[in-house]
Amino acid sequence: MATEIYICRPGQSLKEGKLEYSDSIADKDAAEADAKARCRRDKTIQKVAYYALGDSGTFRCFYTFANPECGAGPAKKAAPAAKPKAKAPKKPTLIERMLAPFRK
16 A cells, blocks of 8 residues: 655645655554654645555545644745836927927
């Protein structure tokens, strides 16, 4: 029997998370120890789920761990606020250029 391990970061669903396989994790106690060890090593893990895969293709979730100490990871720098670009002066039309000497 194999075990699928889904490792999710903040904002990820199980399908988006990293998928690993293990032949050594077969029960809830082993899964709990593995999940706690993974979360200790990597604080950005939000959730770890363990699914037992049967030989006939069936599967069942037998343990899920939500990391209470999940951090967002390294802080990302905020993008500087974009300054509005100054518009270039409007080019006078042909009629405006022709009438300009008369307007003064």
